[in-house]
Amino acid sequence: MPELPEVEALKDFLTEHLSGRRIVRVLPVAVSVLKTYDPPLDAVEGREVAAVHRYGKFLDLETDGGPHFVTHLARAGWLRWRDRLPDGPPRPGKGPLAMRVALETGEGFDLTEAGTQKRLAVHVVRDPREVPGIARLGPDPLAADFDEKAFAALLTSERRRLKGALRDQSLVAGVGNAYSDEILHAAKMSPYKVAASLTPEETARLYRALRTTLTEAVERSRGVAAGRLKAEKKGGLRVHGRTGEPCPVCGDTVREVSFSDSSLQYCPTCQTGGRPLADRRMSRLLK
The missing domain is CATH 3.20.190.10 (MutM-like, N-terminal)
Structure with a gap:
């Protein structure tokens, strides 16, 4: 997408x-x-x-x-x-x-x-x-007036997990499945962490990861012909779509959690303290 x-x-x-x-x-x-x-x-x-x-x-x-x-x-x-x-x-x-x-x-x-x-x-x-x-769009995360304080205010009462919150276009506009994985990997946070539970330090770290990840992706894409943008996006991703490959930061194996119509990828060492997240779809198949 x-x-x-x-x-x-x-x-x-x-x-x-x-x-x-x-x-x-x-x-x-x-x-x-x-x-x-x-x-x-x-x-x-x-x-x-x-x-x-x-x-x-x-x-x-x-x-x-x-x-x-x-x-x-x-x-x-x-x-x-x-x-x-x-x-x-x-x-x-x-x-x-x-x-x-x-x-x-x-x-x-x-x-x-x-x-x-x-x-x-x-x-x-x-x-x-x-x-x-x-x-119904939320603020643009690259807008000049979207600062850390504005981001923190959005998360204060957000009871969803970070993965779902980042993908909600009414909360923050423009982030989808791929870049939410990349942002959480850069922030070293579990996709299952509840947004409202973040400490001020964690909120600041997530904000920096959000801005940096998107800014760098925009710069990589700038000037690329329309027909090559898909390949440029895929080449710049570190964890999304790279299940089974080594994490470029720590070398651990990138893992996946599958849902009915999508999946997320993450690094256990970087994001979840070394603990693999439960893949509910796989769990149902094994019952």
Whole structure:
């Protein structure tokens, strides 16, 4: 899933490639992708892109004097830039293509989504705050005014475990499954630790890990072409997606806890005092 660093890099990429250019056609391929009807999808056609914004994991193409084209790439979506779009309209089918946006220059981009769970979303709205997911976003963790005091205030009454709290977009915007693992590993904290139980020193350590991990990921992604961002993200991860590999900090084996639709990875030595966390899915299989 694209998270804050990748979406920030896509924002920069699209700012360079779209700003001042006119959208001539928007071609939906998957019926499930469009989540709004007023303004209509074709309301962005014939308009120039005035600016590109990021809200958490949402991308917003602001058109000149017109509506906003907002997309959320969800779990398996992606944006694929094309220097030259194919001739003719795309054909609906079983492929990953969900929507195509064409520019007057012949360039454009495709929104694609792999897998069977279709969650990629496009909203055409007059104001990005009309998108429910944007309206309920918490603060951006890289915002200049998001300091340690503001972060501590969010955690004061947060009774969930850190893994779940960091992934909650209404608490902190833009962090998903991968970077929550990376942040907790950098902070040397168990994903099962209750957020409200953190001491002031632990809160400060988690805040530093949050800011540093995301800032470094953004810097690694900056200037990378859209098509290479997935590989860049994977290459920069230390524990997420690296089950069975040695921890780059201590050399212990990275372990995994599986859930119904996701998993987390962690280092026992760095994060849980050497104790493996119970994998409930595996425990049920062994009963």
